[in-house]
Amino acid sequence: MITRFAPSPTGPLHLGHAYSAIVAHDMARAAGGTFLLRIEDIDRSRARAEWEAQIYEDLAWLGLHWETPVMRQSERMPAYQDALDTLSAAGLTFPCTCTRRDIAEALNAPQEGAMGPDGPIYPGTCKTVERHEISDAAIRLNITAEAIAKTDEISFTELLSKETVPTIMSTDLAGCIGDIVLARRDMGTSYHLSVVIDDAAQGVTHVVRGEDLFDSTIIHVVLQRLLGLPTPLYAHHRLIRDAAGKRLAKRDDARAISKYRAEGATPDDIRRMVGL
Ligand code: GLU
Ligand code: ZN
Numbered sequence: 001m002i003t004r005f006a007p008s009p010t011g012p013l014h015l016g017h018a019y020s021a022i023v024a025h026d027m028a029r030a031a032g033g034t035f036l037l038r039i040e041d042i043d044r045s046r047a048r049a050e051w052e053a054q055i056y057e058d059l060a061w062l063g064l065h066w067e068t069p070v071m072r073q074s075e076r077m078p079a080y081q082d083a084l085d086t087l088s089a090a091g092l093t094f095p096c097t098c099t100r101r102d103i104a105e106a107l108n109a110p111q112e113g114a115m116g117p118d119g120p121i122y123p124g125t126c127k128t129v130e131r132h133e134i135s136d137a138a139i140r141l142n143i144t145a146e147a148i149a150k151t152d153e154i155s156f157t158e159l160l161s162k163e164t165v166p167t168i169m170s171t172d173l174a175g176c177i178g179d180i181v182l183a184r185r186d187m188g189t190s191y192h193l194s195v196v197i198d199d200a201a202q203g204v205t206h207v208v209r210g211e212d213l214f215d216s217t218i219i220h221v222v223l224q225r226l227l228g229l230p231t232p233l234y235a236h237h238r239l240i241r242d243a244a245g246k247r248l249a250k251r252d253d254a255r256a257i258s259k260y261r262a263e264g265a266t267p268d269d270i271r272r273m274v275g276l
Contacts, residue, residue: 001033002205005059005066006195008040009051012256013058016210016240016248019274023237024208025064026276036202037066041074042187042194058257062267071202073194080189083197083227084139084182092226093182095137096126114175117215118192121178139183143174143222156221159206161236163214173222180219196220200229211236212247240274 003024007017028035037059041047059066087093098106106123114121122140155167168176182193199207199220214236224231239247248255260270 001028001031002036002203003028003033003208004036004038004199004202004204005064006038006040006198006209007055008043008046009048009055010043010046011051012253012258013055014240014248014253014255014257015260015270015274016255018058018062018257018270019240019276020208020210020237021059021064022062022271022274022276023235024206025066027206027208027235033205035064035066036204037070038198038202039070039072039074040191040194041072042189042191044074045186047074054258058261061261062257062270071198073189073198076194076198076201077188079197079201080183080193083193084189087141087182087226088139090226092142093139094127094142094179096122096140096179096181097137098122098125114178116177116180117219118177118180121175122180124179127179136185138181138185140179141182141223141226143177143179154218154221154225156217156231157233158214159233159235160208161211161214163211163236166218168218177219177222192216192219192223196223196227196229199232200224200227205232206235207232208235208237210239212239 005017005021005024007013007021013021025035027033037055039052039055041052084093102125103120103123106125107120126140127142152170153167154170154173155165158165180192181190183189217234217236221231223229241247242255253259257270260273
């Protein structure tokens with residue numbers, strides 16, 4: 001068994017991150033498996049070296065052990081580009097110059113506006129336009145039924161969440177997911193593409209992460225099929241919430257692990273606080 005914790009170094013780790021890391025770590029350890037860490041720093045405008053350093057410090061303090069070297073997504077651009085090239089060569093991508101506002105306006109037309117896991121289903125504006133040599137464009141997945149004809153039913157195995165696992169026929173993918181963004185114009189990749197490629201590259205067998213990512217998983221399975229990558233098992237855990245029942249976010253510095261540490265909490269206190 002190989003599990004991983006994949007934080008973005010864009011703020012302090014809080015109790016929700018601690019819970020996620022501990023669940024993934026303990027699951028691997030209980031099975032005599034391996035726990036990996038991956039730094040998801042593709043958003044260079046938000047990632048900071050200080051936050052990355054703090055991640056290592058907090059996780060070590062919690063008593064977690066991970067394999068080194070740690071994978072950092074900012075060093076993986078060639079792998080993401082290879083995957084984009086493969087999909088492009090198969091005619092499965094197209095450049096898109098739409099802004100959020102263009103998309104919203106296009107969807108204001110009657111009979112449109114379905115929601116997918118990634119927001120409103122893309123209306124297809126740029127799909128039919130012949131464009132050459134645009135450097136400032138996002139790359140979208142051209143999700144035609146033929147593209148995924150080799151994969152009739154798209155689904156996955158869920159080990160923790162009580163949410164209903166979707167099964168989507170390949171012919172329904174265009175309506176359910178749409179032409180998702182594979183590479184953002186400022187990044188050269190996207191969360192979905194990177195996470196799929198790296199989970200496969202690291203041999204992750206059990207993806208342990210929060211339930212907030214449950215709906216994204218079907219997108220990941222589609223990308224795994226298109227790229228010929230294995231689909232791991234998924235374990236989407238409950239989210240840690242504050243007293244008002246709101247899930248914790250990066251800006252909830254009040255619940256930063258470093259703050260509890262500074263106040264004298266022990267790693268066992270943290271485990272208790274997240275119900276472990
Ligand atoms: N980097 C993502 C986050 O910090 C997690 C990605 C994943 O576990 O798939 O929310
Ligand atoms: Zn577009």
